Amino acid sequence: MADYEKLEIAPPKTRDIMADKQDEPRPPARARRNGMRIAFRELRFWYMFLGLIMVLYQIANFVDRPLLFLFLREPDFKGQCAQPEPLFPGQNEELDRLVDIIEGDAFRNASVDRLSGAVQVKTESFDDLGEVGQDPRWEVFFNFHKYLEKTFPLIYERLLVEKINTHGLLYTWKGSDDSLKPTLLMAHQDTVPVPSETIGSWTHPPWSGAYDGKYVWGRGAADCKNSLIALLETLQLLLEANFQPKRTILLSFGFDEEVSGRRGAATLSAFIQDRYGKNGVAVIVDEGAGFEETWGTLFAKPGTAEKGYVDVKITVRMPGGHSSIPSDHTSIGVLSELIVKIESEQYPTRLVEENPYYSQLQCGAGYSESFPKKLKKLLADSAFAKSIMSPMCHNRSNNNNKPDRLALEAAKQGPAIKYLMQTSQAVDVISGGIKTNALPERATVTVNHRINIGETTKIVTDRLTSISDEIAKKYNLTLQAFDGSQEKANSIHLSSTVNRLEVAPITPADGSTNSPFTTLAGTVRAVYGKNVIVTPGIMTGNTDTRYYWDLTRHIFRFAPGYDADDEVGLGKIHTVDERVSVLNHIHTVRWFVTFVRNMDEARFDTDTVAGRGAGKCGSSRDRAECGA
Numbered sequence: 132m133a134d135y136e137k138l139e140i141a142p143p144k145t146r147d148i149m150a151d152k153q154d155e156p157r158p159p160a161r162a163r164r165n166g167m168r169i170a171f172r173e174l175r176f177w178y179m180f181l182g183l184i185m186v187l188y189q190i191a192n193f194v195d196r197p198l199l200f201l202f203l204r205e206p207d208f209k210g211q212c213a214q215p216e217p218l219f220p221g222q223n224e225e226l227d228r229l230v231d232i233i234e235g236d237a238f239r240n241a242s243v244d245r246l247s248g249a250v251q252v253k254t255e256s257f258d259d260l261g262e263v264g265q266d267p268r269w270e271v272f273f274n275f276h277k278y279l280e281k282t283f284p285l286i287y288e289r290l291l292v293e294k295i296n297t298h299g300l301l302y303t304w305k306g307s308d309d310s311l312k313p314t315l316l317m318a319h320q321d322t323v324p325v326p327s328e329t330i331g332s333w334t335h336p337p338w339s340g341a342y343d344g345k346y347v348w349g350r351g352a353a354d355c356k357n358s359l360i361a362l363l364e365t366l367q368l369l370l371e372a373n374f375q376p377k378r379t380i381l382l383s384f385g386f387d388e389e390v391s392g393r394r395g396a397a398t399l400s401a402f403i404q405d406r407y408g409k410n411g412v413a414v415i416v417d418e419g420a421g422f423e424e425t426w427g428t429l430f431a432k433p434g435t436a437e438k439g440y441v442d443v444k445i446t447v448r449m450p451g452g453h454s455s456i457p458s459d460h461t462s463i464g465v466l467s468e469l470i471v472k473i474e475s476e477q478y479p480t481r482l483v484e485e486n487p488y489y490s491q492l493q494c495g496a497g498y499s500e501s502f503p504k505k506l507k508k509l510l511a512d513s514a515f516a517k518s519i520m521s522p523m524c525h526n527r528s529n530n531n532n533k534p535d536r537l538a539l540e541a542a543k544q545g546p547a548i549k550y551l552m553q554t555s556q557a558v559d560v561i562s563g564g565i566k567t568n569a570l571p572e573r574a575t576v577t578v579n580h581r582i583n584i585g586e587t588t589k590i591v592t593d594r595l596t597s598i599s600d601e602i603a604k605k606y607n608l609t610l611q612a613f614d615g616s617q618e619k620a621n622s623i624h625l626s627s628t629v630n631r632l633e634v635a636p637i638t639p640a641d642g643s644t645n646s647p648f649t650t651l652a653g654t655v656r657a658v659y660g661k662n663v664i665v666t667p668g669i670m671t672g673n674t675d676t677r678y679y680w681d682l683t684r685h686i687f688r689f690a691p692g693y694d695a696d697d698e699v700g701l702g703k704i705h706t707v708d709e710r711v712s713v714l715n716h717i718h719t720v721r722w723f724v725t726f727v728r729n730m731d732e733a734r735f736d737t738d739t740v741a742g743r744g745a746g747k748c749g750s751s752r753d754r755a756e757c758g759a
C-alpha cells in the first residue's frame with residue numbers, strides 16, 4: 132500500500148503543479164479532469180485487487196485451504212520421494228557368482244535344511260522368566276548355539292563369536308579400514324511360546340520345521356529364525372567367496388526380544404557401545420516391515436520410526452465393608468466411571484511431517500496410478516501451505532487443535548492405517564473384588580497405549596491424571612498420579628509400567644542424498660527391480676532396536692525378503708501355522724549379500740573415526756581379540 136501511493140499518485144501530481152508555473156501551456160481543465168479520473172481509475176483498480184486478495188485470504192482461512200493453489204502446478208511428489216537408481220556392487224567375479232549360487236537348487240535345498248533345523252530347536256521365551264543362570268528355561272539357548280556352531284563351521288572358525296550375558300550372540304568380521312563405522316545386522320534367537328492347547332490346530336507340528344515344497348513351517352520360521360539364518364548364510368557365503376570387507380560387519384542376536392529384550396538386546400547394545408562408542412555404527416538393520424502392494428504399486432517399507440509405548444495401571448482404593456450396608460459407589464463403580472470417561476474420547480488423528488506415513492502418501496501420490504484423488508488434493512494443499520507460510524504457522528506438528536483433514540481422510544482406509552497416525556488406547560486388563568458379601572477395597576485396570584509420532588507418553592499420563600483428578604474430587608479420594616508413591620487408602624493411584632518408551636528417533640530417509648537409506652533403497656531396487664518404490668515405513672510394535680538408539684540414527688526395521696506368490700506374507704507371525712516361503716528366504720539372503728557389499732563400498736559423512744570406537748577393536752594389538 133505505502134509503495135503504491137508513493138509511486139503512482141504523489142510524484143506525477145507534484146510535477147504537474149510545478150509545470151503550471153513554467154512556461155508550458157496549461158492543459159485545458161477538461162483534460163486535467165480526465166487525467167485525474169484515469170489516475171483515480173487506476174487507484175480503484177489497485178484497491179479492488181487488494182480487496183480481492185484480502186477476501187481470498189479470508190476465505191482461505193475460513194475453509195482452512197489455500198485457494199491460491201488452484202492457480203499453481205501440482206507439487207513435485209516424485210521429488211519428495213526420490214528413488215535411488217538400483218545399486219550394484221563393483222564387479223568381482225567370485226562375489227558376483229554368489230547370486231547364481233543363491234538362486235540355485237543346491238543352496239535352496241541346503242537352506243531349507245538349515246532353516247528347518249533352526250525351527251526344530253525350541254527357544255521360547257516367557258513373560259515370567261527369571262534371571263539368566265537361575266531360571267532353567269533359558270538353557271534351551273545352549274542347544275541353539277550348538278546348532279549354529281555345527282551349521283556354520285566356517286563362521287565359527289574365521290570370525291570372532293562372543294557371548295554376551297551368556298546367551299546373546301555377537302559376531303564380528305573385522306574390516307580392514309578402521310575409519311569406517313560397522314554395518315550392524317540384527318535378529319533374535321527367541322520365539323513366542325506355543326500355547327499347548329493350540330498345538331493340535333497346527334497343519335504341521337510347531338517344532339517340526341516341515342517343508343512342503345514351498346514353505347518351512349513352525350514357530351519362529353517367520354519371526355525371526357528366517358532372518359537369523361539368512362544373516363549367517365550371508366556371512367558364510369561371503370567367506371566362501373573370499374570377500375574381504377573394509378567396513379566391519381557385526382551380527383547381534385538377542386534372546387528375549389519377545390519379552391522386552393532387557394537381558395539380551397540391552398546388554399548387547401551396551402557391549403557394542405562400549406567398544407565402538409556412541410554413534411559408533413554406520414547402520415542397523417533389524418527385523419521389521421517388508422513389502423506391500425498398495426494403490427497398485429509395490430512398496431518396500433523399511434521401518435524408520437517406531438511408535439512409543441506406555442501401559443498405565445490405575446487403582447481405585449475405597450473402604451470395604453459388608454455388602455448388606457453398601458456405599459452408593461464401590462471402587463469397582465468408580466473405576467468403571469473412570470474407564471467410561473477414558474473411552475469417551477480418543478486421541479486425535481494427526482499426521483506430522485516427520486511421520487513416515489506422510490512420506491508414504493507422497494510416494495503414493497508420486498508413483499501410484501490409483502492413488503486416491505481426494506488424498507492427493509489434501510496432500511497438495513498441505514505442501515502448498517507449507518511453501519507459502521512461515522514454518523511456525525504451517526508446521527503440521529504445531530497445529531494441535533485444528534482437525535487434521537489430511538490425516539482424517541487417510542484414516543478412512545481403515546484402523547490399521549489410522550493407528551499409524553493416532554495414539555491408541557486399549558483397556559486391556561481389569562480386576563477387583565473377591566467376595567459377593569464384601570465391598571471391594573481395591574479395583575485395578577491397565578490401559579495400553581502406543582504413542583503417535585510427534586507426541587509423547589506425557590500427553591497420555593497428563594490426560595489420565597486430569598480425568599482421574601476429576602473423579603477423585605467427585606468421590607473425595609486422594610489422587611496419587613505417577614509419583615512413585617505407595618497406594619494409600621481412599622485414593623486413585625496411577626503408575627506406568629517399566630516398559631514405558633518414547634517414540635523412536637526418526638531415521639533419515641531422503642533418497643536423494645548419500646545416506647544409508649539410499650544404499651538400502653538402491654539395494655532393494657537392485658534385487659527386485661525399478662518397479663519397487665522404497666518408502667520409509669512406521670512400526671506400531673517395538674523391536675530390539677529400542678536399545679540401540681545411541682549407536683546410530685540410521686536404524687531400519689526391515690524384512691528384505693519378498694515372494695510375489697506368498698499370499699500369507701507375515702500374517703501368521705505369533706499364531707498357529709507360522710511359516711515362511713523359502714523363496715522369500717532365498718531373496719532375503721540375496722538382499723543381505725548385496726547390501727553388505729554395497730555398504731562396504733559406500734562412504735558417508737558420518738564415517739569419521741569414532742572416538743572410543745576405533746578404541747578397543749581399532750589398534751593392531753586388539754585386532755586378534757576382535758577377529759581378523
Ligand SMILES: *[C@@H]1O[C@H](CO)[C@@H](O)[C@H](O)[C@H]1NC(C)=O
Pocket residue numbers: 236237240
Ligand atoms: C534338491 O532337492 C530336491 C528334492 O527335495 C531334489 O529333487 C533335487 O535333486 C535337489 N537338488 C540338488 C541340487 O541337490
Ligand SMILES: *[C@@H]1O[C@H](CO)[C@@H](O)[C@H](O)[C@H]1NC(C)=O
Pocket residue numbers: 522523526527528529
Ligand atoms: C515443528 O514443530 C515441532 C515441535 O514444535 C519441531 O520439533 C519441528 O522441528 C518443527 N518442524 C519444522 C519443519 O519446523
Ligand SMILES: *[C@@H]1O[C@H](CO)[C@@H](O)[C@H](O)[C@H]1NC(C)=O
Pocket residue numbers: 607621
Ligand atoms: C473427605 O475425606 C477426608 C479424609 O480423607 C475427610 O476428612 C473429609 O471429611 C471428607 N469430605 C467429605 C465431604 O466427605
Ligand SMILES: [Zn+2]
Pocket residue numbers: 319354355388418
Ligand atoms: Zn521378532
